[in-house]
Amino acid sequence: MSNKKPLLAAVLGNPISHSKSPRMHNYWLKQNKIEGYYIPIKVEDNKLEETIYSLKDMGFSGANVTIPHKVKALDIAHQSSKRAQDIGAANTLTFTEAGSIYADNTDGYGFINNIKSKYTDWIPGRGSSLVLGAGGASRAVVAALLEQGSSDVIVLNRTIERAQELRDKYDKRVRVEKWSSLNEIVATCNNIINTTSLGMNDETAININPEAISEKALISDLVYTPLETNLLKIAKNRKIRFVDGLGMLIHQGVPGFEAWFGKTPLITEDLRELLLQ
């Protein structure tokens, strides 16, 4: 038997029982023959800081942080990546050997790498990008597109003020348009990304004219329940390139696994199947 202590990580959120992260990280631990555990922990708002410090003191390597704790987690950390600062929220914490808490946000990384893994010739910065939504996920996607060289990112949001607030952090590479201009804008965009929670069923389908979408577009939907959202059904029917939200979810987990467990995990069809069960 090995004398090495098992490596530990967690995901902190509220609610947390729906999270696919434990299944994913424990699959990767097994795949890499690493002795370790990744556990879900339900954390109330006022307990986040003490929970993070307790995990650190108990020898955990780090933790993912999910709704509703992503903004507060960034405040609690001692250091953070530029992308986490730009987004204003963290989803990955690493406890360093020097005893500090390092915060990162890997959603944008997951978004970009999910597309690149399926469409290796995709150039994120080519043409205009339309981002639907202006919440936390939208901030990560917009920051990632800009970081990848995009010079025209159009944000549409039901509450336009929230989109304007997002735009105000950037220069003229980010513009805001009215939701009512959706069908004109989709005709001109190379990338169309849904970061809203719309599309989970027919009642919440995005009101978009399928024929208006440019045939050159690449469509991404961040929603992954169901895997095939209304928007992705349109893409399939029109034979337009698309990626689903499960791929992004898996890719965003890679940097955390590397930091805590020291190996780069593989993204396999088996893993996708496991997460869909």
Ligand code: NAP
């Ligand atoms: P959030 O901060 O709460 O933002 C929600 C967004 O959805 C806002 O833009 C909101 O518009 C919009 N919205 C909600 N209901 C709407 C409706 N009925 N009509 C029009 N717009 C509506 O949430 P988030 O963290 O950005 O997450 C958004 C979605 O992305 C969720 O479904 C989440 O599961 C998914 N996500 C997926 C991944 C992944 O890895 N695949 C990662 C992160 C998030 P208002 O501002 O007008 O309210």
